[in-house]
Amino acid sequence: MESEARVSVRTLPMTLAQGARIAAAACLVACLASEAGFTRTALAQPANKPAKPLVGQQGKDAIWVPTPNALIELMLDLAKVTAQDKVVDLGSGDGRAVIAAAKRGASALGIEFDANLVAISKASAQKEGVVGKARFERADIFATDFSDASVVVLFLLPDLNIRLRPSILSMKPGTRVVSNTFEMGGWLPDQVVSLREECDFFFCKALLWIVPAKIAGEWAIETDGKAGILSLKQQFQTFSGTVSNGGASIPVTDGRLAGDELTFTAAGDAYTGKVNGDSIEGTTRSGAVWKARRGN
Numbered sequence: 001m002e003s004e005a006r007v008s009v010r011t012l013p014m015t016l017a018q019g020a021r022i023a024a025a026a027c028l029v030a031c032l033a034s035e036a037g038f039t040r041t042a043l044a045q046p047a048n049k050p051a052k053p054l055v056g057q058q059g060k061d062a063i064w065v066p067t068p069n070a071l072i073e074l075m076l077d078l079a080k081v082t083a084q085d086k087v088v089d090l091g092s093g094d095g096r097a098v099i100a101a102a103k104r105g106a107s108a109l110g111i112e113f114d115a116n117l118v119a120i121s122k123a124s125a126q127k128e129g130v131v132g133k134a135r136f137e138r139a140d141i142f143a144t145d146f147s148d149a150s151v152v153v154l155f156l157l158p159d160l161n162i163r164l165r166p167s168i169l170s171m172k173p174g175t176r177v178v179s180n181t182f183e184m185g186g187w188l189p190d191q192v193v194s195l196r197e198e199c200d201f202f203f204c205k206a207l208l209w210i211v212p213a214k215i216a217g218e219w220a221i222e223t224d225g226k227a228g229i230l231s232l233k234q235q236f237q238t239f240s241g242t243v244s245n246g247g248a249s250i251p252v253t254d255g256r257l258a259g260d261e262l263t264f265t266a267a268g269d270a271y272t273g274k275v276n277g278d279s280i281e282g283t284t285r286s287g288a289v290w291k292a293r294r295g296n
Contacts (some may be wrong), residue, residue: 095121102133125262174259
């Protein structure tokens with residue numbers, strides 16, 4: 001994003017109804033623009049060149065509306081994309097987000113069902129000199145394995161995000177997911193950032209989720225040599241439960257996950273730890289060392 005662009009940060013996402021209204025407005029504007037004189041340019045294109053896409057054109061699962069370039073840069077900033085990342089854009093359209101990620105040195109893949117948009121994306125990657133970093137595949141996002149990505153980019157309506165949610169939640173803890181405008185149902189974003197300037201239309205918001213580790217269940221916990229049972233209930237990146245040693249059950253409150261890093265409070269002490277599969281190790285604010293193991 002250009003250095004002078006200003007952003008504001010909040011943690012409350014828009015409602016599904018608001019998202020739907022925005023999508024409807026985008027579609028209406030695209031349709032009106034078409035009626036006002038914009039035409040499909042396929043007939044005017046040379047045979048060896050892809051046709052110029054029309055904003056609002058119908059795709060397999062949604063209409064096509066490009067993400068503003070300033071918002072793409074903001075989304076990649078929010079996901080902290082570096083040259084070490086593998087980025088996948090699900091429904092990559094004309095390829096602009098994939099190309100922007102590749103320019104940061106990331107290995108980037110665009111999955112797009114529209115063959116013409118894939119052709120446009122490949123031509124753009126060639127023009128921008130990032131063919132070695134930016135790849136595009138014509139495929140169905142719901143039938144594609146993208147589990148090796150470290151960053152997922154989305155610009156899909158909420159119902160499509162929700163359909164993708166199980167696959168995303170199965171990815172490696174710490175995977176970052178960024179969306180243009182639209183949320184993911186009950187899985188609330190960890191952060192929302194809005195463009196204050198350089199926003200031409202409704203799409204001015206970037207949402208970030210961090211895939212949490214799976215910690216629900218019972219764990220054998222040991223804190224400074226004292227054994228007990230840690231029972232946890234998880235709701236995406238938040239959790240609650242109890243810690244018991246002997247007969248007393250102590251509530252676990254303020255449980256929060258950021259990838260494989262967790263924090264919670266029990267008996268007035270703040271716990272921090274790192275999840276590694278079926279084990280957790282950490283410390284408390286009072287200086288105690290604790291570890292937990294799930295299963296036998």
